Amino acid sequence: MSRFWKIALIVLAVVIVAVVAVRVLHKPAGAGAKGADGKDNAPPVPVTVVPVAKQNVPVYLTALGTVQALNTVTVLPQVSGRLLSIDFTEGQPVTKGQVLARIDPRTFQASYDQAVARRKQDQSLLATARSNYQRTQDPQYSQYVAKIDQVTQKNTVAQYEAAVAADEAAVRDAKVQLDYTEIRSPIDGLAGIRAVDPGNVVTTSSPIVTLTQLHPINVMFTLPEQNLDMVRGAAQGGKPLEVTALDRVDAHPIASGGVLKVIDNQIDTSTGTFRLKSEFGNEHNELWPGQFVNVRLLVNTVDGGLVIPSQGVQRGPDGDYVYLVQGDNTVKMQSIVVAGEVGDSHVMIGSGLKVGDKVVTEGQFRLKPGSKVNPLKPGEVPAAPTAAELQKSKQDNKGGRGRR
Known part of the structure; x- marks a missing residue:
């Protein structure tokens, strides 16, 4: 190899070393870049921050x-007979005592009339017996009436009094049976779907509604x-x-x-x-x-329970924790104990926080202990980057591609 090519190779090696040194000494300040003081010089991470609130918490x-x-009542007839009509509307309210259905009353009406007639007959016989007994007690006639006849007259009155009392009971019973032909609502309520149609013969076990x-x-x-x-x-x-x-x-x-x-x-x-x-x-x-x-x-x-939004709580291997914003706008992981839920969006804290502590509720996925943050209130959005910040970002990206 000639002397010229040796010198050329040496010069080329010096140039390459110089370029590498310049790249290292002028490394762009990107994510995770460290300053001379050892602190994280990455740009602040925009996060939503909510202070711990104190309020009365329902349990x-x-x-x-x-x-x-x-109350649920299945209406059944209390007498048997042919159903003449349904007098309610399905699915509509009914009131207590309202007629719901009617059964053919003719047989029961005849029984009632017979009971009334029998009572009148016995009442007439009772009146005659009382009149006869009273005459036997009159001083003008009592001396001519044997004692046995007076006793007989007295017993006859008692007999007809008992008959009239029985007739009264029979009339009441017949009236009750007649009234049962009108099926009435026992409660205020809502009618369901009827279980039988008019024209059918119903019994005491046939549901109506x-x-x-x-x-x-x-x-x-x-x-x-x-x-x-x-x-x-x-x-x-x-x-x-x-x-x-x-x-x-x-x-x-x-x-x-x-x-x-x-x-x-x-x-x-x-x-x-x-x-x-x-x-x-x-x-x-x-x-x-x-x-x-x-x-x-x-x-x-x-x-006075301590309350934070539930999305601020993170789950870790050692239990629940939150990212707590410190005075210098850096975050740390703070272990907490959740005492219970408050509605659908908040939780009550049992320990680990105090009133006024600022907890990160959105943006936690970009954080680690010591990260610098840009605290935002709920609903706020980060400010749009300036032209200088965009240009710096482009230069950083170019630098990153050059290092690959």
Whole structure:
């Protein structure tokens, strides 16, 4: 190799070393870049921050419940006969005492008339017997009447008095049977679908319709036996416990203002649960018999509970934690204990935080302990980058491609 090519190779090697040195000494400040002081010089991460709030927190127990009518009555005839008419509209309200159906009354009317006629006959015989007995007691005639005849007359009066009393009972019975030909509603309620059509011969076992009482209405539900002492203790406070019925799809309230009425007197050993009955006014028919609902029972209210949005809570191998924003706008991982849920969007903190602490609720996926953040209030968005920041970003990207 000639001297010229040796010199050329040396010069080329020096140039390559110089270029590499310039690249290293002028490394762009990108993500994870460290300054001379060893601190993270990466741009702040925009995150949503919410302060820990203090408020009164209701404590609920939740369960699956079933709506049950306050009263359910299957209407049956109390006498047999041909059904003449149905006098209610299916699916419509009925009132107590309203005529629901009519049975052919002619046979029962005849029995009633016979009982009335028999009573009149015996009443006439009784009047004659009393008149005869009174004459036997008159001083003008008593001396001419034998004692045995006076006794007979007295007994005849008693006999006809008993007959009239029996006739009175027979008339009342016949009237009751006649009244039963008009089938009346025993409660205020809602009529269901009729079970028989006019023209059929019905008996005392033939259902006519089922009535349900909807105002008020009950919701039955069960809770685990470990909640029994809590519920009993809260119920003994003198004020009825508040119950809310929630929709099973999206859990929004469909009926409020319910109260706990009954705690069952035994625990089901097969399921380890106990039954409870609540009552709702149901003025607008929000609840329907047989409907499944989610039940929320208010058992206590914690005064001054610490509350944060539930999306701020992270799950780790050592338990729950949050990213806590410190005074220098860096974050640290703070272990917490969640005491319970507050509605659908917040949780109550048992320990680990205090009032006013700033917790990251959005943007946690870009964070690590010590990360610099740009705290934003809920609903705020980061400011748009300036032209200089965009140019710097382009240069950083070019530098990154050159290093690959």
